[in-house]
Amino acid sequence: MSDVSIPINQTENFRTQNSLTKYKILKNPKQLITLIVMLIICLCGAALVLILFDWIKLGSEKKKAFWIEIFSQILNGIFTVLTLINFRARVIPFVIAIQLLVFKGINNENDKNNEIFSPTAYYIKKQKLIKKYTNWYDERYVSLSYLLLVHSFWILNILSQASLTTLMWGFSSYDKNGDIVFSMITSKRRSVTLIYLSLSIAISSSIIAGSFIGYKLYKFKNQ
Structure with a gap:
């Protein structure tokens, strides 16, 4: 009869590996910062909702308006910084997509006998530049028109965020009693109307752009 034994330290090794996996994120500054930012967004967003719906009682209207302003400014500041960080990655592919679509149109017009477009050195260079800023893009599966559509929503997101930031930082807030x-x-x-309008456009454009990207990534995996 063979002796089948279970290593005593197997459970301990598993726990050690599991602990290392949990704390691995702490060794990566980028992931750690992302985690902290997401945590701040969740906490501020939750606090803002609770105060707006009076689930947290703060007493006077001025005090309520004060904390609404604080959490709103924190969220606006975070999303403004995130927009600035991603500005190049959203604008450059948008501009290049327009350039390449125009380039293809001109070349097809000049060479009507050739039905298949032949990429030139200029075209290939621009494609590489797109991939530098857009990690989900692959010219074999994603057309330039689709890329332009996605980044049109990102441009809309940037403009709406800029509008929101201008309103938040440019104009003062008042409570219901008319006190500053x-x-x-x-x-x-x-x-307030423009605030909600800008916010709605910023959120919806981001969701739509993300959905288009997610759809293509889903198709890539299932091909």
Whole structure:
């Protein structure tokens, strides 16, 4: 009869490996920063919702408006920084896609007898530049028109975020009683309608662009 034994330290080794996996993120500064930022967004977002719906009672309207402004400014600041970080990755592919579509159109017009477009050195160089900023793009599966569509939504996201930041930092906030809560660049009252409009466009454009990218990535995996 063979002797079948279970290593005593197997459980300990598993626990050690599991612990290393959990704390691996702490060794990567980029992942750690991302985790902290996501945590701040979740906490501020949750606090903002709770205060807006009066699930957290703060007493006076001015105090409520004060904390709404604080959490709103924190979230706006974070998303403004994220937009600036991703600015090049969203704008450059958008511009190049337009350039290449025009380039292909001109070449097809000049060479009507050739139905198949032959990539030139210029075209290949621009394609490589797109891939530098867009890791999901593959010219074999994604057309330039599709890329342009996705980045059109990213451009819309940038513009709406810029509008939101201008409103948040340029105009002052007031409570329901008409008292100033936060004095910004100007003392003029901030338009709540424009705030919600800019916010809606920023969120929806981001979701749509992400959905288009996710759809293509899903198709890549299933091919």
